[in-house]
Amino acid sequence: MTERRYDPTTDEWVTFATHRQNRTYKPADFCPLCPTLPGEEPTEVPYRSFEVVTFDNLFPSFSPDPPAPEIEASELYPVAPTNGRCEVVVYSDDHSATFSDLDSDRVRMIVDVWADRTSILGSDPKISYVMPFENKGETVGTTLSHPHGQIYGYPDVPPRPLRELDAAQAHHRRTGRCVHCEVVAAELADGRRVVAVGGGWVAWVPFWARFPYEVHIAPETHRDSLPDLDDAERDGLAATLATVTRTYDRLWDFSLPYVMAFHQKPCDGDPRWDALGHVHVELSPPHRAADRLKYLAGSELAGGAFVTDVAPELAAAQLRAARPRR
Ligand SMILES: [Zn+2]
Numbered sequence: 001m002t003e004r005r006y007d008p009t010t011d012e013w014v015t016f017a018t019h020r021q022n023r024t025y026k027p028a029d030f031c032p033l034c035p036t037l038p039g040e041e042p043t044e045v046p047y048r049s050f051e052v053v054t055f056d057n058l059f060p061s062f063s064p065d066p067p068a069p070e071i072e073a074s075e076l077y078p079v080a081p082t083n084g085r086c087e088v089v090v091y092s093d094d095h096s097a098t099f100s101d102l103d104s105d106r107v108r109m110i111v112d113v114w115a116d117r118t119s120i121l122g123s124d125p126k127i128s129y130v131m132p133f134e135n136k137g138e139t140v141g142t143t144l145s146h147p148h149g150q151i152y153g154y155p156d157v158p159p160r161p162l163r164e165l166d167a168a169q170a171h172h173r174r175t176g177r178c179v180h181c182e183v184v185a186a187e188l189a190d191g192r193r194v195v196a197v198g199g200g201w202v203a204w205v206p207f208w209a210r211f212p213y214e215v216h217i218a219p220e221t222h223r224d225s226l227p228d229l230d231d232a233e234r235d236g237l238a239a240t241l242a243t244v245t246r247t248y249d250r251l252w253d254f255s256l257p258y259v260m261a262f263h264q265k266p267c268d269g270d271p272r273w274d275a276l277g278h279v280h281v282e283l284s285p286p287h288r289a290a291d292r293l294k295y296l297a298g299s300e301l302a303g304g305a306f307v308t309d310v311a312p313e314l315a316a317a318q319l320r321a322a323r324p325r326r
Pocket residue numbers: 031032033034094095146
């Protein structure tokens with residue numbers, strides 16, 4: 001069963017991809033993202049060595065030619081096929097590396113891949129939103145430890161970016177300004193929540209951090225999306241991502257799990273998003289202390305109301321203290 005079902009009580013779509021239940025789950029001794037070595041079982045990557053590779057997810061939630069929905073739709077319950085794309089981006093042929101281990105050239109190459117795939121997937125009229133992301137660590141449900149991320153091309157703008165865009169639109173109507181440009185300027189002026197600045201980018205713990213060590217990264221200059229970034233801006237993004245992920249690993253001296261995701265302007269051509277999308281990265285680590293996790297429970301899961309245990313100013317100071325010297 002592969003279909004999207006509409007929830008009329010929240011105005012949101014839910015995607016069912018029940019074939020994903022059988023996807024590769026922590027294989028004991030075979031990694032499908034490692035290079036294919038001569039005489040050994042082929043992996044998903046037909047090369048003896050590689051830098052960065054990207055390919056379609058074998059167990060996609062969204063695909064270019066999805067089957068027709070199995071269940072009948074009704075006026076109350078619309079149903080849709082799972083049009084879209086799910087791609088895998090393998091960061092390295094080194095099975096034991098993590099994003100923070102990659103050298104600056106490699107991180108820059110990955111930034112180019114994210115930008116190129118955003119352009120390519122975004123040109124498909126059936127795709128409205130492209131979101132590169134990485135789930136790092138078993139704590140956030142990663143099924144393969146080999147360093148990799150994913151890129152989803154969604155048939156609509158997903159709820160969280162949509163809510164952000166709606167808020168940006170309301171702010172723009174009220175003030176005539178991009179809310180993200182204002183937030184970046186405010187954080188730079190204040191400084192208490194800033195984790196790193198350089199190359200035209202700022203990394204900071206949000207004033208409203210929902211996860212204690214949440215970090216956002218955005219360009220100081222307004223840019224809609226990854227493909228809009230020039231060479232120098234891509235270098236700056238790569239350097240900032242390297243600094244933040246290395247800082248995370250030094251915070252408590254272990255490789256910190258996180259969810260990292262890009263928000264950018266939708267690619268559905270709707271002029272209402274012009275000047276509202278301001279590309280940024282959101283990193284959400286699940287830890288609230290070295291030995292404690294933040295679980296999404298009653299208030300967060302049922303109420304959507306986050307209660308956070310650490311003051312963002314304190315989290316930012318701890319992260320600044322852990323930051324590697326460049
Ligand atoms: Zn591997």
